Amino acid sequence: MLSVHQLSRPGLEPVSFDLAAAESIALSGPSGAGKTLLLRALADLDPCQGDVSLDGRERRNMPAPDWRQRVGYVPAEPGWWSDRLADHFQDWDSLAPLAESLQLKTAVNDRPVPQLSTGERQRLALLRALERQPKVLLLDEPTGPLDEDATAAVEALLKEKQNHGLALLWVTHDRRQAERIASRQFWIDRGRLREALQEDAQ
Amino acid sequence: MNDYIRLEYLDLGLSALLLLAVAGLSLLLQLRIERSLAIAGLRCVLQLFLVGLVLTKLFALASPWWTGLAALAMILFAGREIMARQERGFQRLWAYGIGTSAMLMAATLVTLFALTTQVQPDPWYDPRYALPLLGMILGNTMTGIALGLQRLTEGARQQRAGIEAQLCLGATRRAAMLPVTRQALTTALMPIINSLAATGLVSLPGMMTGQILAGVEPMEAVKYQLMIMFLIAGGTTLGAVTAVFVGVYRLTDSRDRLRLDRLAAE
Numbered sequence: 001m002l003s004v005h006q007l008s009r010p011g012l013e014p015v016s017f018d019l020a021a022a023e024s025i026a027l028s029g030p031s032g033a034g035k036t037l038l039l040r041a042l043a044d045l046d047p048c049q050g051d052v053s054l055d056g057r058e059r060r061n062m063p064a065p066d067w068r069q070r071v072g073y074v075p076a077e078p079g080w081w082s083d084r085l086a087d088h089f090q091d092w093d094s095l096a097p098l099a100e101s102l103q104l105k106t107a108v109n110d111r112p113v114p115q116l117s118t119g120e121r122q123r124l125a126l127l128r129a130l131e132r133q134p135k136v137l138l139l140d141e142p143t144g145p146l147d148e149d150a151t152a153a154v155e156a157l158l159k160e161k162q163n164h165g166l167a168l169l170w171v172t173h174d175r176r177q178a179e180r181i182a183s184r185q186f187w188i189d190r191g192r193l194r195e196a197l198q199e200d201a202q
Numbered sequence: 203m204n205d206y207i208r209l210e211y212l213d214l215g216l217s218a219l220l221l222l223a224v225a226g227l228s229l230l231l232q233l234r235i236e237r238s239l240a241i242a243g244l245r246c247v248l249q250l251f252l253v254g255l256v257l258t259k260l261f262a263l264a265s266p267w268w269t270g271l272a273a274l275a276m277i278l279f280a281g282r283e284i285m286a287r288q289e290r291g292f293q294r295l296w297a298y299g300i301g302t303s304a305m306l307m308a309a310t311l312v313t314l315f316a317l318t319t320q321v322q323p324d325p326w327y328d329p330r331y332a333l334p335l336l337g338m339i340l341g342n343t344m345t346g347i348a349l350g351l352q353r354l355t356e357g358a359r360q361q362r363a364g365i366e367a368q369l370c371l372g373a374t375r376r377a378a379m380l381p382v383t384r385q386a387l388t389t390a391l392m393p394i395i396n397s398l399a400a401t402g403l404v405s406l407p408g409m410m411t412g413q414i415l416a417g418v419e420p421m422e423a424v425k426y427q428l429m430i431m432f433l434i435a436g437g438t439t440l441g442a443v444t445a446v447f448v449g450v451y452r453l454t455d456s457r458d459r460l461r462l463d464r465l466a467a468e
Contacts, residue, residue, distance in 0.1 A: 043370060045459055064458040069372035079363025081381055088367075125367075132371055 001167055002071065002136050004042070007050035012037045014050065015193045017186070019136065024158075024168040026182035028175070034191040035171045036076070039138045042169070043073035054135065072134035076141045076171075078125030083112040088128050095127055102127065103153050118145040123154065136167045143177070155181055206417045218243075260329045269329040273313075273336050277306050280344040287348040291355040292452065293466050300448050301347050308441030309340045312433050320429060338409065338430055339437040342394060346438035347445040350390030354449045355465055357382035365460050375454035383450055390442035394435050401431065 002019040012034045019025060029035055041048040044064050052059040059067050086092040086109060096106050102123045108116065116124070122145055129137060137158075143151040158181070162168060172178050178185055185196040221243050228236040260268055281302030288297045313336045317323065323331040358365065361382055368378035401407055406414075409430060413423040455461050 044457055045366060045369065047455075047457075047459070065369075065372040065374050068370055068458075073370045075363075075366075075370075077363065079361075079365070079367035081361070081364035081368055081378075128371065 001055055002042075003051075003053045005051040007038075007041055007048060007052055009037060009041050009046060009048035012041060012048075012191045013193070017193075017195070019167045019169060021135070021165045021167055022162055023184070024162055024170060024182040025184045025186055026178035027169060027171045027186045027188060028173060028178060029188035033188045034193075035188055036140060037191070038188065038193065039073055039075075039140055039169070039171065042138055043068055043071060045073070069132050070134055071136045071138065072129040072132060073138040074125050074129050074140065074142055076144060078121060078128075080113045080121070083114065085109050085111075085113055085116075085124065088113075088124070090131055095131060098127060098130070098157070099124075101153060101157055103150050119147070119150060122146065123150065126154065130161065134166070136169070137161075139168065139170045141171050141173065143172075151177075206415075257329070257333065260333065264325070264329060266325075266327045269327050269332055272329070272333060273310075276333075276336060276340055277302065277309065280305055280340050283344055284348045284351070288352055288355070288466075290359075290466055291352055292449070293464070296452060296464075297351065300445050300452065301344075301351065304347055304441045304445035304448065305340065305343050307444060308437045309336060309343050311440065312339050312437040316429070316433050335430075335433070339433055342434045343437045343441040345393055346390040346442040349393070350386045350442040350446045351449055353389040354382060354386035354446055355453070357385050358453050358460065359462060359465070362460060362462060369458055369460065373458075375458040375460075376450070378458075378460070379450045379454065383446060386446045386449075387442060390446065391439060394438045398431060398435060401427075407431075 001021045004018070005016050006014040007016070008014040015038065017025075027035055027038070037046075040046050042052065044052075044059060044067055054062075054067070054070055080088060082088065089095060092109060099106065099108070104120060104123055104127075108120060108124070113121070122142060126139075126142055139158075142158075143154050146154065155177075158166075158168060168181070170178075170181060172181075187194055187196045221239065225236040225239055228234065228239065256272070260272055281298050284301030284305070285294055285298040288294075291297055292300065313332065316335055317326050317332055321331050321335070358379070365378045365382065369375070407427050407430075410423045410427040413426060414420060418426075452464060453461055
């Protein structure tokens with residue numbers, strides 16, 4: 001589905017891989033190795049070279065906003081452009097069941113965004129991205145600030161979406177999580193990406 | 203204009219005594235402002251006499267070409283001023299280019315509008331009317347553009363995460379930059395809105411005061427002042443909106459990315 005061919009940018013050596021529908025890839029590597037650079041390049045947030053396509057459609061032939069609705073990106077520190085939470089969603093009320101499944105209280109909407117906890121904001125950013133019904137989701141440590149229960153809830157929700165065809169590229173530092181959520185493991189170091197063999201990942 | 207009181211050079215000297223007295227006070231109290239005061243005072247005298255000479259010459263020539271050249275020089279100087287007022291904003295040449303072209307467009311349009319439909323001197327380009335009008339419009343438009351561009355670039359840096367969050371959800375660059383665009387325009391227009399609201403209460407506008415001193419009836423001076431204020435408001439808005447929108451386009455690219463790399467380094 002998502003096909004990446006020789007994608008490169010300063011700080012990232014040419015990268016090629018395919019990500020199939022309903023597939024999940026875990027991406028890890030030391031800090032500053034280029035994980036975020038890769039995700040940003042895939043979301044077309046920075047100038048980059050190479051070919052990227054989705055379901056056979058070249059990215060460069062698609063307006064960038066259309067691309068980003070299909071290939072969603074949730075950064076490690078998501079941004080907010082308004083103090084009112086509901087401003088960030090197309091229809092907050094219809095998301096209530098989903099929010100509950102992520103262990104978010106519906107009262108979360110009554111507080112201004114800066115007063116929410118890091119963990120709450122992280123899950124809300126994930127919801128916000130899911131609301132656009134992307135085909136691919138690029139996640140930068142989506143459970144970084146979460147406790148065990150919330151992490152399990154996020155993993156369960158994403159697993160369900162994955163079963164419905166969502167493809168995931170998931171940055172995580174937790175090896176056990178990587179094994180839980182992904183069928184393939186990528187390793188990136190100093191801007192160089194390689195697919196880890198099963199024994200390397202152990 | 204028959205009750206106009208001419209100033210002699212002796213009168214000027216008398217008022218300059220005040221500056222000398224202040225300099226003396228500074229020496230006495232060791233405030234160390236006498237040097238910068240002396241330099242600023244001298245610059246003021248030289249620059250104003252020079253402007254006086256140039257204006258006298260231009261008025262005598264009454265040529266459309268020389269008047270146009272003077273107007274262009276004023277606009278280019280104002281563009282330099284916009285560039286100098288940017289802190290960590292657009293790269294210098296871009297700040298100059300955006301500021302100057304927005305000003306050229308706005309100030310020229312508004313001045314021509316005033317000259318051809320309201321003031322209507324004969325000939326329409328009479329430098330005696332064209333240059334002071336342009337000067338007043340230019341000064342305010344320059345401030346508005348400088349403030350707007352500065353707020354725009356500052357806002358884009360500070361609110362980068364929010365802007366990119368919108369882009370990530372499929373917003374176009376215009377939509378994602380809208381909050382920052384609004385802030386930039388509010389900042390750009392704040393001085394002129396404030397001066398529209400406060401004028402006459404806090405201070406008498408300089409031009410109106412000048413006309414009254416020159417013997418014009420207060421109500422006539424008020425009419426002139428009102429027209430100028432409206433022209434200034436129009437020029438500032440037109441210039442600031444143009445500069446900020448060009449700025450938004452420069453800060454983003456055709457793939458709807460935020461391009462902070464196009465700003466000057468720290």
